[in-house]
Amino acid sequence: MFLWLISWAALLAQVVFVVFSLAAGLYYLAEIIEEYSIVAKKIITYLLVFVIVLYIGLLVFDGFPWGLVVVGLLTHLLYGSLLTTFPVISLLSPGFVGGTLLLIVAHILAFQYFADHWHIFQEVLAFFFLCLWMVPFSFFISLSANDMVLPVSVGSPDGSSRRSRRSMLPALMDFLASKLNNLSPSKSSKSI
Incomplete structure (x- = not known):
């Protein structure tokens, strides 16, 4: 029984290792x-x-x-x-x-x-x-x-938008983060 538990723990560790190895390899590629x-x-x-x-x-x-x-x-x-x-x-x-x-x-x-x-x-x-x-x-x-090739419209603090050259993935992540920030309630300090 104990060996069976160890084998499942080892399998889980192997899967985690393979996933991280693939991620590192893809990042390198x-x-x-x-x-x-x-x-x-x-x-x-x-x-x-x-x-x-x-x-x-x-x-x-x-x-x-x-x-x-x-x-x-x-x-x-x-x-x-x-x-x-x-x-x-x-x-x-x-x-x-x-x-x-x-x-x-x-x-x-x-x-x-x-x-x-x-x-x-x-x-x-x-x-x-x-x-x-x-x-x-x-x-x-x-x-x-x-990276630094695709033009993406980026909003500036004054409300106008300007064109900048950014990667599609960071631009998408920034867009999603801004939408999530708009959906979540803002943290306000409570006065006593």
Whole structure:
């Protein structure tokens, strides 16, 4: 019984360790991408070509359904359109919105395919990681490369707004913090 409790405590410690390791690794990758955005753009371009070749290979050699392959190819072509303005990624651009919607469709089609056709877990995980998640994830961690690039309207004390160049994530966090401060009651000193 005691060994069983120790094993659960060790499992919890391992999960915490893995989560912190992933967070540190992602932070490091984001720093590298921010420093070398031109190289990151080339790597993402190579990843796009690699995934497109994978989709064609899955169609030709493994007989994957046409619908899944075509949606995957269209998704990655839309991702490619995001590279024209890289590292600036507009969340309302047709490439981003269309890529996100087609990513959802590709997930649905992949779930349907793998529910009907048995594959070992390693093959399913490889498909999802390489064909569905790798390129969007690389764009996600490259969002930090937008530091000092994206113009964001910032309110000044006199009520006017000015344009400054700030990262999207800090601007979003500042916006959410200001909204939370507006919702919470202000602390006032009580007089006795």
